[in-house]
Amino acid sequence: MSKLRGAAAIVGIGQTPYYKRGASPHPELKLALQAIVGACEDAGIDPADVDGFISYASERNDAQKLMSALGTKEVRFASLAWIHGGGIPGALSIAAMAVATGQAKAVVVYRAMAESSTQRLRVMVAQGDTAAQYLVNGLESPAQILALRSQRMIEKHGVPRDTLKAMAQATYHHARTNPRAYGRNTVLDDETYDNARLISEPYNLFDCSRENDGACAVLVVSAEHARDLAKKPAYILSAPMGTLNGGGALEENIRPYSFAGQVGVATRMWAESGYGPKDVDVAQIYQNMTGMGVGSLIDHGFCTPENAGEFIRFDNLIVSGGTLPVNTSGGDLAEGFIHGMGLVAEAVRQIRGDSVNQVMGAKLSLMTGGPGDTMSSTGLLGSEETL
Amino acid sequence: MDYKFEQVKIVGGIGADDEFWRGLERGEFCLPTCASCNTWMWPAHFRCGSCGAWEMRWNVVEPKGKIFTWTRSWYAFDRVSERAEDVPYVSAVVEIPHAGGARVMGMFDGTMDGLNEDPRIGTDVVGHILPPSEKTKGYPSIVWRPVASGLRA
Ligand SMILES: [Zn+2]
Numbered sequence: 351m352s353k354l355r356g357a358a359a360i361v362g363i364g365q366t367p368y369y370k371r372g373a374s375p376h377p378e379l380k381l382a383l384q385a386i387v388g389a390c391e392d393a394g395i396d397p398a399d400v401d402g403f404i405s406y407a408s409e410r411n412d413a414q415k416l417m418s419a420l421g422t423k424e425v426r427f428a429s430l431a432w433i434h435g436g437g438i439p440g441a442l443s444i445a446a447m448a449v450a451t452g453q454a455k456a457v458v459v460y461r462a463m464a465e466s467s468t469q470r471l472r473v474m475v476a477q478g479d480t481a482a483q484y485l486v487n488g489l490e491s492p493a494q495i496l497a498l499r500s501q502r503m504i505e506k507h508g509v510p511r512d513t514l515k516a517m518a519q520a521t522y523h524h525a526r527t528n529p530r531a532y533g534r535n536t537v538l539d540d541e542t543y544d545n546a547r548l549i550s551e552p553y554n555l556f557d558c559s560r561e562n563d564g565a566c567a568v569l570v571v572s573a574e575h576a577r578d579l580a581k582k583p584a585y586i587l588s589a590p591m592g593t594l595n596g597g598g599a600l601e602e603n604i605r606p607y608s609f610a611g612q613v614g615v616a617t618r619m620w621a622e623s624g625y626g627p628k629d630v631d632v633a634q635i636y637q638n639m640t641g642m643g644v645g646s647l648i649d650h651g652f653c654t655p656e657n658a659g660e661f662i663r664f665d666n667l668i669v670s671g672g673t674l675p676v677n678t679s680g681g682d683l684a685e686g687f688i689h690g691m692g693l694v695a696e697a698v699r700q701i702r703g704d705s706v707n708q709v710m711g712a713k714l715s716l717m718t719g720g721p722g723d724t725m726s727s728t729g730l731l732g733s734e735e736t737l
Numbered sequence: 738m739d740y741k742f743e744q745v746k747i748v749g750g751i752g753a754d755d756e757f758w759r760g761l762e763r764g765e766f767c768l769p770t771c772a773s774c775n776t777w778m779w780p781a782h783f784r785c786g787s788c789g790a791w792e793m794r795w796n797v798v799e800p801k802g803k804i805f806t807w808t809r810s811w812y813a814f815d816r817v818s819e820r821a822e823d824v825p826y827v828s829a830v831v832e833i834p835h836a837g838g839a840r841v842m843g844m845f846d847g848t849m850d851g852l853n854e855d856p857r858i859g860t861d862v863v864g865h866i867l868p869p870s871e872k873t874k875g876y877p878s879i880v881w882r883p884v885a886s887g888l889r890a
Contacts, residue, residue: 480816481750481780482758486876487828487842489808490816497808498830505806505858548811548825601750601780602830603840607806 352622356737358446359576359583362569363695364388368686372465374563381565382411382462389567394580402427402457406437427454435690435720439729440591445570460567461691497550500641503608507655513662514640518556520667525680533684557640559682566691584701588622589729599724609645610721616650627651631712632700634693642721669707678707745875753781756795761877766800768836769793777837800864805832807856819872843879
């Protein structure tokens with residue numbers, strides 16, 4: 351087992367509202383400050399005492415720009431996980447390492463996005479690292495590139511197309527009761543889903559994540575420190591990042607191809623945490639696209655391509671009666687999308703017991719990183735009794 | 738020879754595939770192997786991960802393969818808006834069995850003589866090389882057509 355197992359915990363959550371893309375009343379840097387200060391207030395820690403800053407992907411609001419506004423006494427650690435949305439749980443792992451080794455005492459993991467401050471979200475998410483092979487052939491968006499993966503998952507591996515619909519419907523269902531959720535007014539019945547306009551086959555509009563302005567931050571401290579604070583800690587049991595041989599930035603030459611590219615990190619996470627798929631109480635599944643969420647569930651061993659149609663059903667994915675409630679806040683599709691960071695906050699709320707769609711007695715809370723990314727990560731949070 | 742794509746170079750990939758695009762501009766479909774151990778290396782890279790050699794050899798390959806996967810785009814996405822008038826269009830990833838299973842992208846065109854074949858995984862296709870155009874961002878490109886349609890023509 352890993353030395354990091356339970357060595358650190360998330361003790362604070364801060365979130366701005368989800369704004370319509372391009373409509374944030376504040377620039378990105380201010381949103382980042384609001385989320386970070388919010389996480390500190392939630393934890394009962396003075397923002398000036400935050401000494402570690404970690405984000406992922408193309409985050410531009412670095413410690414250097416934040417520190418004077420926070421009154422930071424000293425920046426002792428700052429880092430960026432080198433991935434896109436795949437990097438989120440991995441960023442938690444870096445934070446855990448920083449506090450467990452004493453490099454820092456209070457580390458924020460955060461992401462802030464506002465279109466007016468930078469570029470279109472989908473351009474920014476791509477970070478200018480799209481190869482000519484794609485752009486020459488009419489492919490630029492994650493929606494299109496991931497559509498290639500899901501098309502093969504359905505057509506070659508026989509995973510039913512309806513699993514994508516089940517993921518979308520469960521997610522939108524949970525958003526209905528979340529006042530923060532951007533998509534809470536959408537009733538995603540069969541007719542609405544089936545008649546939605548196509549984006550890139552096999553995906554339609556409801557298979558795609560939203561684009562929002564906003565910011566979200568969580569505060570990570572050592573397990574010892576966490577026990578002295580106000581909120582119930584969500585311990586980081588394991589949050590490995592990486593990819594197996596055959597993965598990486600390979601212009602659709604990754605092997606294996608379909609699903610989420612998370613077999614390696616999922617296997618390590620189960621081994622490091624000592625738990626398995628059957629033990630998980632609730633899961634926040636990053637869904638850039640529904641089909642990739644299906645791939646994550648398969649890669650994590652919740653089901654196989656053969657029985658995915660039986661497991662990934664609406665009834666089985668919702669809080670009332672499902673064996674694996676997913677995306678209980680509405681997730682990337684229906685709550686809002688700040689590059690997936692909102693999923694971490696919800697994974698923590700489930701451990702605390704104060705989600706708007708609470709899974710009763712939830713002790714093990716999973717958050718998977720961006721599926722189909724060139725590299726990815728996944729994370730398991732637990733309450734004190736899971737240590 | 739002056740290659741047109743070199744004036745509009747897209748940065749973002751690994752960046753070791755200039756010979757692939759030069760080949761297409763000459764009308765040749767070229768894929769690389771390691772000059773030392775002969776392993777197919779695609780996408781092209783700067784060092785062979787199998788044997789550690791630094792040299793690649795570019796081989797002219799017959800542009801034939803099987804559809805590995807595909808998608809039909811129904812939206813004019815921002816960075817490929819040159820293709821807006823073609824929406825919906827099909828992009829394909831084609832596996833080249835005689836090049837170590839390298840997967841090469843291209844457009845898929847199933848229309849021929851009034852017939853229109855849908856893309857399907859496993860369909861045998863032949864690549865036709867097109868010169869640089871605005872739609873391909875100044876790069877040469879490949880359009881993959883079903884072998885059966887090719888025979889009909
Ligand atoms: Zn070699």
